[in-house]
Amino acid sequence: xxxxxxxxxxxxxxxxxxxxxxxxxxxxxxxxxxxxxxxxxxxxxxxxxxxxxxxxxxxxxxxxxxxxxxxxxxxxxxxxxxxxxxxxxxxxxxxxxxxxxxxxxxxxxxxxxxxxxxxxxxxxxxxxxxxxxxxxxxxxxxxxxxxxxxxxxxxxxxxxxxxxxxxxxxxxxxxxxxxxxxxxxxxxxxxxxxxxxxxxxxxxxxxxxxxxxxxxxxxxxxxxxxxxxxxxxxxxxxxxxxxxxxxxxxxxxxxxxxxxxxxxxxxxxxxxxxxxxxxxxxxxxxxxxxxxxxxxxxxxxxxxxxxxxxxxxxxxxxxxxxxxxxxxxxxxxxxxxxxxxxxxxxxxxxxxxxxxxxxxxxxxxxxxxxx
Amino acid sequence: xxxxxxxxxxxxxxxxxxxxxxxxxxxxxxxxxxxxxxxxxxxxxxxxxxxxxxxxxxxxxxxxxxxxxxxxxxxxxxxxxxxxxxxxxxxxxxxxxxxxxxxxxxxxxxxxxxxxxxxxxxxxxxxxxxxxxxxxxxxxxxxxxxxxxxxxxxxxxxxxxxxxxxxxxxxxxxxxxxxxxxxxxxxxxxxxxxxxxxxxxxxxxxxxxxxxxxxxxxxxxxxxxxxxxxxxxxxxxxxxxxxxxxxxxxxxxxxxxxxxxxxxxxxxxxxxxxxxxxxxxxxxxx
Numbered sequence: 084x085x086x087x088x089x090x091x092x093x094x095x096x097x098x099x100x101x102x103x104x105x106x107x108x109x110x111x112x113x114x115x116x117x118x119x120x121x122x123x124x125x126x127x128x129x130x131x132x133x134x135x136x137x138x139x140x141x142x143x144x145x146x147x148x149x150x151x152x153x154x155x156x157x158x159x160x161x162x163x164x165x166x167x168x169x170x171x172x173x174x175x176x177x178x179x180x181x182x183x184x185x186x187x188x189x190x191x192x193x194x195x196x197x198x199x200x201x202x203x204x205x206x207x208x209x210x211x212x213x214x215x216x217x218x219x220x221x222x223x224x225x226x227x228x229x230x231x232x233x234x235x236x237x238x239x240x241x242x243x244x245x246x247x248x249x250x251x252x253x254x255x256x257x258x259x260x261x262x263x264x265x266x267x268x269x270x271x272x273x274x275x276x277x278x279x280x281x282x283x284x285x286x287x288x289x290x291x292x293x294x295x296x297x298x299x300x301x302x303x304x305x306x307x308x309x310x311x312x313x314x315x316x317x318x319x320x321x322x323x324x325x326x327x328x329x330x331x332x333x334x335x336x337x338x339x340x341x342x343x344x345x346x347x348x349x350x351x352x353x354x355x356x357x358x359x360x361x362x363x364x365x366x367x368x369x370x371x372x373x374x375x376x377x378x379x380x381x382x383x384x385x386x387x388x389x390x391x392x393x394x395x396x397x398x399x400x401x402x403x404x405x406x407x408x409x410x411x412x413x414x415x416x417x418x419x420x421x422x423x424x425x426x427x428x429x430x431x432x433x434x435x436x437x438x439x440x441x442x443x444x445x446x447x448x449x450x451x452x453x454x
Numbered sequence: 455x456x457x458x459x460x461x462x463x464x465x466x467x468x469x470x471x472x473x474x475x476x477x478x479x480x481x482x483x484x485x486x487x488x489x490x491x492x493x494x495x496x497x498x499x500x501x502x503x504x505x506x507x508x509x510x511x512x513x514x515x516x517x518x519x520x521x522x523x524x525x526x527x528x529x530x531x532x533x534x535x536x537x538x539x540x541x542x543x544x545x546x547x548x549x550x551x552x553x554x555x556x557x558x559x560x561x562x563x564x565x566x567x568x569x570x571x572x573x574x575x576x577x578x579x580x581x582x583x584x585x586x587x588x589x590x591x592x593x594x595x596x597x598x599x600x601x602x603x604x605x606x607x608x609x610x611x612x613x614x615x616x617x618x619x620x621x622x623x624x625x626x627x628x629x630x631x632x633x634x635x636x637x638x639x640x641x642x643x644x645x646x647x648x649x650x651x652x653x654x655x656x657x658x659x660x661x662x663x664x665x666x667x668x669x670x671x672x673x674x675x676x677x678x679x680x681x682x683x684x685x686x687x688x689x690x691x692x693x694x695x696x697x698x699x700x701x702x703x704x705x706x707x708x709x710x711x712x713x714x715x716x717x718x719x720x721x722x723x724x725x726x727x728x729x730x731x732x733x734x735x736x737x738x739x740x
Contacts (some may be wrong), residue, residue, distance in 0.1 A: 101544055103536075122730030127543045127723060132569040136536035139529065143509075143540020146527065147548065151540065169530050296525040296541055299504040303471070303520060305528035315520060315528075390739060426699050 086250040087154075089221040089257045090180055091116035093228030094152050096262045099178070100126030101151040103140035105133055105159060108192045109248040110182040120230035134162035138179070142170050145177045146304075148295035150232055154180035156248075157190060160199055160207070166230070168207030173304045173327065174239040174283075174291065176270050178231045179374055181243060183249040184358075185410070185436025195248040196436035197359055197410035201417075203243050204388050210326050212333035214340055215243035215388040217358040221255045227385070233268040234340060238332060239290050245387060249360040249439060277301060280315040283325075319432040333389055342385040343394065347373065351380025352403040353452050354396070356419050358384040360439055361408045368445035377453045387415065395422035404452035408432040408445050428452065466493035469503065471523050478517060480588075482668070482676020484635035484661030485515050488582050491638055492553065493522070495645035507550045509538040511558035511572070514589045514663075515582035515610040518553040535570045542576055546720050549649055556583040560616055561596040567656075571625035574653040580645060581618060581656065584663035592666025599702040603670040618658040619695035623712045628653035630712035631696060634660040634683040637708060644710060647700030660706060671702070675697065681740040 091113050094102070104110075119411040122194040124150070126148075131137040137153045144151040145376065155163060160181045170177060181203070185196030199206075202232070203215050213235050218224035224246055235242040269305040273280045282302045285291045291311075294300035307315035308322045333340065345364060347352060353372070357365040362383045372379035382398065384391060400404070405423055407416040412433045420429040432448045434440050470493070479485050496503055503524055510519035512531035519526040530535045530613045541550050546569040552559070559567055559581050572579060586600040586605075594604040594611055597618060601610040623630045629651045633641040641659060648655035661677030662668055673679045683706065698707045 101540070103540065119730075122723075122727045123734050125727070128545060129539070130566050131536060131539070136539070136566055136569070139533045139544070140540035142529075143527075143537040143542075147544025149544040151544070166530055166533060169533075173527075173676060196626050264542070271515035273623035294525075296507045297505050297545055301503075301525060303522075303526045306530055307528065370494045387540075424507070441649060 084221060084226045084257050085252055086218070086221040086246060087112035087182065087252070087301060088116050089225040090154065090228050091120060091202070091311050092257070093225040094178070094200065094232070095120050096123055096259065097150065097229040097232035098267055099150045099152045099232060101141065101144035101149045102128050102153065103131050103137040103151070104153050105137050107156045109184055109251050110154045110156045110180065112251070113180060113182070117247045132158035135165060138163040138166035138170070138381065139414050141177045141191065142166060142173065142175045142215045145175045146296050147263055150154065150176070150236070152178040152180065154182065156182050156184045157196070158188070159197060164283065165207040169306050170208060170241040171207065171211045171213070174293070176235040176239050177241045178228065178235055179241055179243050180228070181245050183245065190435055191437050193248070194437045195360065195376060195410060195439060197247055197361065198414070198436060200387065200411065200414040201243065203245055212330045213243060213388050214238065214240055214333065214386065215245045216385060217245045217285065217387045218250055219362045219383070220250060221253065221257045224250060225257050225259060226353045229262060232351050236268045236270045237290070238255060238336060239270060239293060240333065241268070243388070245359065247359050252254040262328045273300065281311040284310060284311040285328060285332070288336060289328055337389050340386055341389060344383040344385060346381040346383070348380035348382060348398070351378050352401070353377060353379045353406060353449050354398055354402045355379065355406045355408065355445065355449065356384065357383045357408055358387050358415065361410065364440050364442050365408055365445055366409055367442040368449060371446050372449045375450070377449060379449050384415070391423045392418070395419055399423040400421070401427040402427045404428040404430055406430050406432060406448045406452060408434070408440050410434045410436050410439065432433065459483065464570040465491060467497065468469045469493040469523055471521055471593065474521055477521055482662055482664035484659070484676070485518065485582050485586065486637040488580060488641065488659045488661060489518055489521065491642040491644050491684060492551065492580060494642045497645035497648060498642060499649050501549050501649055506540050507539065507548050509552050511554040511563060512585065513555040515555035516558055523707040528658055532558055532566065535563060535577070539575055550578070552577060552579045554581065554734055556597045557583065557587045557595045564596070568621065568625040569647070570626040571654045571656065572623055572692055573719045574626055574628055574716050575635060576652055578645070578655045579657070580659060582622050582659050582661045583618060584667055586663055586667040588663045588666055589737045592663070592670065597700070599700055599704070601702045604667065605670070613688035614699065615616050615624060615643065616693070617699045618656070619698045619711050625693045626654065626716070627712060628714055628716050629655035632658040632660065632698060632708050634687055634706060634708060635662070636680050636683040636687070637661065639684045642655070651713070655714055658713055667722040711715045
């Protein structure tokens with residue numbers, strides 16, 4: 084099956100029972116699959132009037148106690164940024180899938196891009212931390228969609244699956260194991276009664292337990308800066324306390340969140356750092372470089388946000404250079420460069436989108452760095 | 455006597471977050487009257503308050519969510535209805551009420567309003583309609599009558615306004631009413647009916663905004679607006695909402711305009727669900 088369908092199946096396996104979306108190439112197949120599967124599974128599928136509404140409906144469903152998801156691509160992703168921010172502020176578990184196409188604007192609707200990586204991180208206004216995962220295959224998007232739901236429930240944050248058109252549309256074998264209930268994580272729930280419960284009083288891991296509508300808690304939540312009661316407080320002190328916690332709950336738990344894979348990195352002095360579809364081309368390029376006797380390796384970022392900065396720092400004392408192939412004109416490379424500092428060179432291999440890199444382009448960059 | 459005491463103990467104060475008072479609304483504002491009508495309507499309709507969820511957008515009326523001691527959501531500008539849509543579809547037992555203003559619901563959120571009405575989703579929308587953006591200083595709103603003065607129409611409003619009852623009914627609402635805040639009893643009854651009514655209900659609540667819209671349109675006190683409503687309101691239940699246009703200083707048609715039976719979104723979704731599950735069973739047999 085293709086990556087879009089695998090994503091939908093992963094969501095169903097993760098316990099997702101609500102999908103609100105708006106048609107957009109190349110993500111529409113996710114919506115189509117969900118419209119078949121959700122009513123079978125006792126869930127609700129709805130096509131909203133736009134992506135603003137889709138993101139909001141997902142938040143509302145999550146507050147009604149249902150695991151909820153939406154899926155989109157570039158132009159729709161831009162519209163979702165508004166209420167992605169509300170989701171962050173209300174600490175609403177949900178999943179947003181972006182099957183990236185090449186932009187800006189309408190760009191190349193049917194063709195691949197990776198140009199939304201920084202928008203994912205900074206696209207909604209204000210200061211915050213997010214979680215974003217980047218799958219490399221249909222199997223991977225199935226698995227990472229489940230992981231995305233688990234992380235979103237555990238940390239009460241909207242989680243992004245930053246995929247791309249090639250992964251979304253390529254067909255490969257996908258194994259869908261029966262997911263055991265103990266493999267699924269549910270949001271922390273209040274242990275106190277409605278009189279003592281404070282909607283934003285965090286547990287030790289900085290995540291507050293979450294009441295849901297209709298249980299008699301009579302809670303209030305707001306997009307305004309708020310205190311532990313959920314009440315708006317318009318002061319710099321309240322802002323400091325809230326924003327620090329929203330950011331720190333991701334930063335402090337980063338070792339649980341950040342995941343990566345390595346291929347032949349142990350002895351490598353040239354390390355290709357890639358994510359999404361580019362990983363698969365980079366893997367080929369690394370193999371070709373090894374054949375030529377170049378000690379090349381590959382670091383695959385599974386979690387792209389929060390960024391694996393400690394690991395890159397560590398590798399920068401071993402590596403001569405990092406090669407960063409991206410289907411954009413340089414986004415994640417800025418993070419690699421920041422973490423590598425002057426200990427290792429950072430070389431961007433950009434591609435403006437519409438197709439993936441050829442392995443030769445990456446190989447040439449490896450060769451050049453090896454000289 | 456006992457009955458009286460009972461009524462006393464059923465005061466709406468238990469639905470208010472006392473620790474958040476005083477509220478931010480200006481003297482003479484109509485939002486408090488609309489809020490009181492809503493809270494009394496919960497009891498009048500004998501709805502379990504645990505199952506009531508209130509969703510507001512941004513603006514003066516958007517602050518309602520913050521004062522009610524009910525599950526309440528203060529969301530983004532214009533997006534109360536789609537947020538509420540998720541709540542309704544996530545739990546069909548909830549009684550979801552959207553409480554917001556004309557700018558929030560009809561300008562930035564206008565598209566969501568008409569689509570929610572089209573779907574006939576089980577939702578009650580209370581729209582406090584004061585013809586301007588009060589919170590940001592009185593800029594022109596989508597319902598401001600032609601020629602009305604606002605801080606951004608210093609020469610008089612040059613855009614024709616929306617007729618909200620007509621818009622809601624043309625979009626498919628099952629229940630449409632309009633009252634001014636002078637009609638507090640009628641408003642309370644309308645909200646109670648709307649909350650019980652299956653499908654999409656819309657209530658246009660004409661409300662004063664003394665410090666900005668009122669000041670610029672010869673109604674500087676809340677009481678001036680009340681006099682205007684008293685003189686110019688025409689109660690006509692069952693009237694064609696097409697005739698509910700409001701002109702500057704003109705008559706205000708009020709009443710219950712629409713109360714029809716139409717399958718709701720949940721009615722349709724339950725059919726979808728049983729079709730899907732029959733298909734699964736049929737496949738399992740093969």
